[in-house]
Amino acid sequence: MNASKPIIAILGGSGDLGGGLAWRWARAGYDVVIGSRTQEKAEQAAAELNNEGLTKPVLGMSNEAAAKAGDVVVMTVPFANHQGTLESVKDIVQGKVFIDVTVPLVPPKVGTVQLPEGGSACVMAQDFLGDEVKVVSAFQNVAAAHLTDASHDPDCDVLVCGNDKEACALVVELVEAAGMRGWHAGPIANSVVAEAMTSVLITLNRRYKIPGSGFRITGTPKV
Template sequence: MSEKKPTIAVIGGTGNQGIGLSMRWYKAGYSLIIGSRDKNRAAQTANIIRDKLIKITNSASIEGTGNLEAVTRSDVIVLTVPYAYQLETIRSISKALENKILVDVTAPLVPPKVGTVQLPENGSAVVAAQNMLGDNVSVIAAFQNIAAQHLSNLEHNIDCDVLICGNKKADREVVVKLAGAAGMKGWHAGPLANAAAAEALTSVLIFINRAHKIKGAGIRITDGTDNHER
């Protein structure tokens, strides 16, 4: 008997990163609910994804609605809004998050110097989310270092790894599986406090993109040998 896949809500799912992740999970057979402050825009985005992948998958459902309804009807919530709206958005859906997993993709990018590490005073944007929500919500940090253009291009494999931080190993493992379903290797990277390293790496990668004129730099974990298993 196959394991039942959780229903995923992607909050901020009308943005580039949210759309890319949604496309990959929908292709892998997960049921998706796109959440947005504008439920009509969320519905339009869901229809676009469904139409684009209609020849690839019909085993899962995808729809769009408002943020709060999307969270209420889902098992795992993925937050993909810009840093400036992170805590405001979490506050608006907090009552529906209790006893659920919140996967926070937030990297604290502060324009105009997004290529410079600018961690918040408490050390981590995702830790700030956990502090706001309390212990009844399991916040997991993941996907901060994956460029949106890689996610939305389903024609190529993503040659990047995902650092997954959280205080509960079982909940991290849920997200490791989601990373795998989206075509990436997920790594248990320790407690939520370690998310500061992943958040900082986002600015480092942006700087590398600019300095070396490349697109979508990412990270890979290796044991230093050429026979490392992916």
């Protein structure tokens, strides 16, 4: 790993949140690899981001090749595909920092908190991948829309939860590199709060016609 900037691999980076984060991290000078179930889709997604004014090009690979290439692996796939994607990279990500952004939404009632039997998506990821993988939960409350607009303020703080303090500190840095405020908010068990909060934000968006609500930690000098 480069001492100052790890290579970031984003599984499902062809999607909305993964693509937006990829663009922001590449703009901040990180080497970013987009993963997809197919090489062609990954290359296509990377080419589209590179057309959005990136000077440091994003690469596209299969999810497995991206997971191998990354120092930090970020998983950005729907909850319905959470377990399957974990299975496909379990052996490859041993020893790595693994950021899970998954919200365990159960359509059609996405405005209602419906936690999985395993407790939370990120707790399930940590349990399944094992203690050698430093699973960190982050970004569940950030609306993906407009992330590739540099002037757009996501207007949302990011709760960062994980059992490894150094891994969480690194993820807080990555949150800030992507233009948001990150807070190390405790162990992976606390991820349930961020995961549940998303259904509350979806409800607020609907009720008050907010394009993409977020939240801020208040009473702090951190800017």
